[in-house]
Ligand SMILES: NC(=O)c1ccc[n+]([C@@H]2O[C@H](COP(=O)([O-])OP(=O)(O)OC[C@H]3O[C@@H](n4cnc5c(N)ncnc54)[C@H](O)[C@@H]3O)[C@@H](O)[C@H]2O)c1
């Protein structure tokens with residue numbers, strides 16, 4: 371069992387999610403009725419949180435989650451989660467990106483067909499006792515052009531489905547080359563050229579600054595008169611006020627909206643417009659999609675807990691290769707080496723860290739060692755935030771600290787695998803013995819005659835040769851014994867039986883010629 375023992379599910383997620391987690395011994399609470407304030411009060415009791423789009427996982431919630439390690443989104447969009455705050459607090463965020471793709475694509479196609487034939491409006495009018503055959507004259511889809519903005523998972527599935535109606539599909543996506551779009555029969559257009567081509571436009575992008583208001587007054591004006599639009603992605607990609615104006619002027623002949631700038635929507639004039647088909651965010655609401663995303667997020671939590679994978683994580687690059695027990699030991703060693711150089715030379719001297727991983731087993735280490743070492747270097751400067759592989763790189767950036775790692779397959783002369791970190795010409799190193807025992811092996815460029823356990827209570831001191839026995843005597847007078855001692859050229863390292871109290875350190879520091887003495 372890993373670190374995730376208690377999980378809160380705060381949205382209505384398929385019960386399979388709870389079952390998969392509980393089968394692995396994880397305690398699960400399902401509570402979909404928490405107010406924002408109640409969530410803030412409850413969250414400290416949990417290691418993990420699972421949501422859909424209803425729960426707003428704000429910075430306040432994340433900061434209150436003192437034990438929170440992971441937030442899972444049973445679905446795609448993570449705009450209801452404050453990713454920046456999660457990253458700063460070292461909390462992993464993951465989603466299940468593909469689980470509801472087909473349902474969202476089918477829903478988009480359904481809405482497009484409804485726009486062409488006004489089926490929802492006709493059904494509503496019949497329920498009101500009318501038989502308005504003339505009013506609901508539709509258009510055929512055959513031969514019409516659909517513009518797809520965002521050619522990711524859903525955009526492509528929409529394209530291939532609508533092609534079966536004889537619809538010509540054109541599209542734009544900043545990261546999809548024209549040749550790749552051609553493979554699923556989408557003609558690529560730059561955005562400016564795309565607008566006048568389309569009878570229908572559907573958006574399938576995330577809501578990010580570049581896509582907010584993508585369809586607005588300016589772009590509606592570039593469209594064919596009578597264009598119909600669909601938003602099954604996120605409210606705000608189509609500017610609601612501009613859409614209402616385009617509907618009122620007839621520039622837009624119809625809009626099908628599954629998502630809104632505010633949910634439930636506040637813009638009632640838009641929702642009530644006769645040419646709008648409003649739907650209460652149902653893109654992913656199918657039995658199949660809900661079952662899939664529920665199982666997927668639970669299995670992703672379990673895999674993370676068991677050190678198998680970090681599939682679906684969107685803010686934990688440095689962690690992806692650091693899940694195995696041996697990698698975890700190497701992360702620990704990295705943290706301790708980082709701490710060692712900071713304790714000896716201070717933060718200012720640690721602005722540029724150069725890291726080398728050597729030996730056949732450490733080829734993946736450069737992907738996570740910089741973050742591990744940085745979390746040690748910055749540990750005393752993080753104002754109460756616990757640093758880890760998720761948040762240390764961001765913290766370091768803010769402090770102007772860089773860490774670069776290189777890899778060499780050739781082992782060093784003494785160890786088959788080793789890591790070193792250098793600051794200002796001072797080199798410190800270590801290795802992991804077996805899979806679980808991180809040890810220091812090199813102090814300021816000198817190999818230690820015997821390695822020192824890097825996870826123990828380590829005292830590090832600087833002073834003249836012969837200082838170490840005096841350190842030991844002083845600590846022994848206060849009941850602290852020394853398990854191991856090693857050192858070189860003025861730096862000594864002692865593995866001791868307990869954390870040394872400040873008053874004892876003060877005695878040690880007052881010994882003749884001792885430059886420094888600290889707990890690591
Ligand atoms: N309505 C629902 O219930 C529902 C269900 C699932 C997903 N969604 C939403 O649908 C959207 C798409 O999901 P997906 O799984 O296809 O995502 P995806 O990541 O597979 O695809 C999104 C695509 O948008 C592209 N993109 C980014 N910026 C762009 C820009 N400025 N212009 C054009 N394209 C841009 C990306 O390059 C990417 O290819 C997301 O917003 C997601 O939250 C909604």
Ligand SMILES: O=C(O)[C@H](O)COP(=O)(O)O
Pocket residue numbers: 422423424444445446447448470651653654655
């Ligand atoms: O981004 C998504 O996955 C969809 O918008 C679905 O949201 P939901 O899980 O709240 O239905």
